[in-house]
Structures are given as C-alpha cells and as structure tokens.
Amino acid sequence: MKYAFGALAQGLFGKPENLKLLANNGEALGFDIMWVNDHIIMPSDIKPNYPYTKTGEFNEFGDQGDYLEQLTVLSFLAGITKKVGLLTSVMVVPYREPIVTAKAIASIDVLSNGRVILGCGAGWMKEEFEALNRPPFNERGSITEEYIKIFKNLWIDSSPSFEGKYASYNDIVFAPKPKQQPHPPIWMGGESKPALRRAARLADVWFPIIDNPRNPLDTPQRFADGINQMKEIAELEGRNSDEIGVSFAINLYDDTKEHQTADDKRRVFTGSPEQIASDISEYKALGAECLMIGFVVDPNSTDATIEQMHRFADEIRPMVGD
Numbered sequence: 001m002k003y004a005f006g007a008l009a010q011g012l013f014g015k016p017e018n019l020k021l022l023a024n025n026g027e028a029l030g031f032d033i034m035w036v037n038d039h040i041i042m043p044s045d046i047k048p049n050y051p052y053t054k055t056g057e058f059n060e061f062g063d064q065g066d067y068l069e070q071l072t073v074l075s076f077l078a079g080i081t082k083k084v085g086l087l088t089s090v091m092v093v094p095y096r097e098p099i100v101t102a103k104a105i106a107s108i109d110v111l112s113n114g115r116v117i118l119g120c121g122a123g124w125m126k127e128e129f130e131a132l133n134r135p136p137f138n139e140r141g142s143i144t145e146e147y148i149k150i151f152k153n154l155w156i157d158s159s160p161s162f163e164g165k166y167a168s169y170n171d172i173v174f175a176p177k178p179k180q181q182p183h184p185p186i187w188m189g190g191e192s193k194p195a196l197r198r199a200a201r202l203a204d205v206w207f208p209i210i211d212n213p214r215n216p217l218d219t220p221q222r223f224a225d226g227i228n229q230m231k232e233i234a235e236l237e238g239r240n241s242d243e244i245g246v247s248f249a250i251n252l253y254d255d256t257k258e259h260q261t262a263d264d265k266r267r268v269f270t271g272s273p274e275q276i277a278s279d280i281s282e283y284k285a286l287g288a289e290c291l292m293i294g295f296v297v298d299p300n301s302t303d304a305t306i307e308q309m310h311r312f313a314d315e316i317r318p319m320v321g322d
Helices: 016-028 070-080 099-113 124-133 139-155 194-200 220-236 273-285 300-322
Strands: 003-006 033-036 085-092 116-121 185-190 206-208 246-248 290-292
Touching: 003 016, 003 070, 003 085, 003 124, 003 246, 003 300, 016 033, 016 070, 016 300, 033 070, 033 290, 070 099, 099 116, 099 139, 116 139, 124 139, 124 194, 124 273, 185 194, 194 206, 194 220, 220 246, 273 300
Parallel strands: 003 033, 003 290, 033 085, 085 116, 116 185, 185 206, 206 246, 246 290
Antiparallel strands: none
C-alpha cells in the first residue's frame, strides 16, 4: 500500500513556507505521493450541488475563495522535493485548454524527473465552468474524455494530430515528451456510473472518494462491490480489468476519536490507530494500492497537521506493513 498526503492549496497551505514545510515533512516521513487540489476561480454564489456532502453545500474555501492554481503548485513542489510523487487530486480536466495543459504536465514531468500522476475528474461546479468561459457544463464528461485522448496523443505520437469536437490540430511537433513513458499515470476519479465508464475506457487507475453520500464505498463490502462493478464495465469496454489499478481517497480521517455513520456505526478511518490500521488492511486486501489522506486537524495550525502525519507514519503504517 502506498500513502498520499496533501492539503488544499489555499489558506494556511496557500503560503509557500507552509507548502514547503508540508512537502518536506511528508517526504522525510516516507509518504509516497503528495496531492494538490484544483479550483481556479470561486464564484460568489454556488448552488448546493457538491457531491461529497449530504446537503450539497461547499464551504471548502472559507470566506475568501483563495486558491493557488494547481499546476503552478505542482511545479513549485517539483522544485522543492526529490522523490515524492506529485498527484493532481483531482484536475478538473475541462477547466483548461488541452494542448497547453498537456504541455504543462509534460514539462512538470520532465522537471520532476518523472514524478507526475494525473488524477482526473469531470468537475461538478457549473458556476466555475461558466466563470472560466469553458465549453458547456452538461458536456463535461465527453469533454474530459476527448481531452484525455488529446493528452495521450500529444505525449505518445511522434507526429500528433487530432480531429475532435472540442479541439483539433495537425502538422505540429510536441516536444519534449513526458519523462514517464508512454505517459504519466492517469488516475480517474468519480464514483458514478459515467465516472466508472471513463475509468474503464481511459484510466490506468480508478480513484474514487469512498465517502460520497450518493455513491458510498465506505465499508469493505461496498468497496469490493464498486471494484467488481468497475471491472465488469472494463471488460465490456474491451479492457483487461487486471490492468486497471485501484486507489482511493477519504474525506474524513481522525486518529483521535470515532465518528459515527447515519446508522450509528463507526466511520472507517476514524478511531484508534489500531482501528485505522485494520481498516487500511481490509481495503488493501480488496485490491487498493494507494490511500490518499488529508491531514488537516486545524485549518489554522501547521503543527497539528505535521503531528498527525507523524502519528500515521510512526504508529499506523508499521501496523499495516508493506
């Protein structure tokens, strides 16, 4: 099992000294991957449509809506770390023009000596799509799929050309190619049926958040059912399902106390170190290869975040083993 750490690139961790502190500590503690989230501009009025809360409310950005741009942060992290993987978690693929995006990702992969992992999603915030003047929100699934095909075409083909609904090009040279060949790993987020189909068609790794109230994977059995569903769809799409890895993220991690589910059971990845280690072992046994955690105990304290990362590395990870 691999482990990913990170933080929202805003507020406390929107400051370079704190991002550096987080990155350097995570790398020293032996974490495998560092993730960076993605928002570009915050509309002042957002309809309650966020998929990862029961109410649909999104209050992640606080009062100011300050977010550093994801790929810029990834480039910064590439320069201050040496070996940790650099994960976009997730990149909202339709937010950016595809050729420039492919170039930026390839450049970061070269500059980081092959450490980029492209976590992808289709997005959920219609207002942000509109503020960015992007193609229609209702077409975000097909936009995402076309853009990923463009990325692969540019990264792999020696004489790339493409004719699509949202972008077309020919007679171009795209160099340098990414350091990783044939391309940086593509992780596809999402828990819905359309997201599963995108993962089955295009991804190297399926990357859900397990505590989506609309499509929960928050028990080992639900997680196993989700993996089986993804594999069945992959086979129908003509993929060898064994070639698609599985990683996952959690919205709530707490090693100090138990949190309860709606049916009054312990939420996975909350409770004692022993309970959390047992949860990790169960998900690992089902085929999970990487766990992504947000270590944010107090949004105003870097010390609390670093201390929680230390507890995980020193107490929980050894109980799980390799």
